[in-house]
């Protein structure tokens with residue numbers, strides 16, 4: 001008699017282990033989507049060999065199979081949208097020491113852009129200062145998945161969480177939906193107050209405890225939608241993603257920083273004190289997933 005091989009979703013997920021997110025348990029967006037397995041139930045006529053099988057002479061009646069009767073098919077529940085993002089801390093060799101921290105430091109924040117976007121390296125990507133020669137920042141590879149973490153990418157900026165001397169990229173770089181500046185809005189990640197507007201920076205301090213600080217870099221500073229001292233609600237437009245850098249322009253992207261409102265520790269036990277730059281990658285990934293799932297901010 002033929003044996004029915006019934007694979008559970010878990011077995012299927014393991015079998016599909018080529019996904020680059022499989023090293024990371026239960027990461028949002030990293031799940032391997034598997035088709036629903038057929039529910040176990042009584043064998044159907046086409047499952048029975050025509051000769052009745054070795055164990056079951058055809059002349060004998062087939063006893064009723066245990067279990068509930070087969071249900072009519074029901075429409076599947078809408079599955080949540082997913083997107084492919086690389087693992088936190090996964091920075092290619094030669095581009096700095098990525099910092100693996102899975103902590104979702106801002107678990108309820110809004111996705112800080114109005115539209116879809118692509119988190120990846122500006123410096124080492126196409127068109128970047130250390131990127132492949134002769135390439136353009138508008139290359140489609142920069143506007144495609146998967147996301148890549150850029151926290152602790154090689155920089156001279158102070159960042160105590162980064163290995164290799166305590167310097168590195170202090171936030172996450174995110175390209176807007178298209179390679180066009182002054183078009184895509186950046187929005188408030190939390191409700192709060194615009195506590196500083198610099199040459200190419202806008203700082204938002206959340207009103208609710210633990211009063212996280214978010215800093216947005218490279219927006220179109222001449223046409224910001226907010227001023228220093230303004231109170232904003234989450235999801236409110238702040239400015240348009242651009243390449244302002246106080247002089248020589250950078251690539252078209254939003255550099256997004258998240259700083260601690262209170263002391264704590266990272267998943268590997270490193271101390272975090274007030275205003276430490278925190279890895280925003282997982283918070284961004286979860287916020288983006290919520291947006292894909294239809295979640296909205298104010």
Ligand SMILES: [Zn+2]
Pocket residue numbers: 169171172173255256
């Ligand atoms: Zn940056």
